[in-house]
C-alpha cells in the first residue's frame with residue numbers, strides 16, 4: 001500500500017517527503033483554506049515538491065463547468081489529479097475527462113455502489129472516507145474491504161485511496177483491507193514512525209557505544 005499525505009501545508013509536506021516514503025498528496029478545499037494562499041499557486045508549489053499524483057479539488061457543480069475547471073487545474077503541473085465529488089454531474093464530467101487522459105480522484109465516497117459507479121466512468125482513484133463513515137457509527141474499514149473485493153471480482157483498475165484517516169490503526173486496517181493507497185494526515189504519519197521500544201533501543205545502543213567507542 002502506498003502512502004500519500006493528506007494536507008496542503010507545504011512545510012509538513014516537505015518534512016515528510018524528506019523521509020522518502022511519500023508517493024503523493026491529497027488536498028481538499030478545507031485543507032487548502034487553512035493555508036491562506038492562492039489555490040493554484042499552492043498546488044503548483046506542492047507539485048514541485050512531491051514527485052507523484054497531487055489531488056486538487058474542482059468546486060464546480062455542473063458537468064461542463066467541472067470539465068472546464070478540471071482542464072484548467074490539470075495545466076498547473078503534469079502530476080495533477082482532479083478530485084471530483086461523486087454525484088451525477090461529477091460522474092458525467094469524469095467520463096469526459098478520463099477519455100481525455102485527465103486523471104480523476106472521485107471523492108466523498110461512502111459506499112460500494114458509489115465506488116462501482118466511479119469505476120464505470122474511468123476514475124483513476126476512488127476515495128472512501130473511512131473516518132467519516134466511523135463518525136456515523138458504520139464501519140469505514142469494511143467499506144474499504146468491500147470495495148476491494150468488488151473491484152477484484154471484476155479486475156477494475158481504479159485505485160482505492162483510504163481517506164479520512166484519523167489514527168495509525170486506520171492505516172494498518174486499510175492495508176489489511178486491500179486499499180491501494182492511504183492518504184494520511186501529518187500528525188498520524190508522525191505517530192506511525194514512533195515506537196517506545198525503538199526510542200529505548202536507540203538510547204541503549206548509543207549509551208553502550210559510548211563505553212567502547214574509544215577502545216583501541
Ligand code: G3P
Pocket residue numbers: 006026028127129131132163164165183
Ligand atoms: O481526504 C479526505 C480527508 O481529508 C477528510 O478527512 O478528517 O476531514 O474526515 P476528515
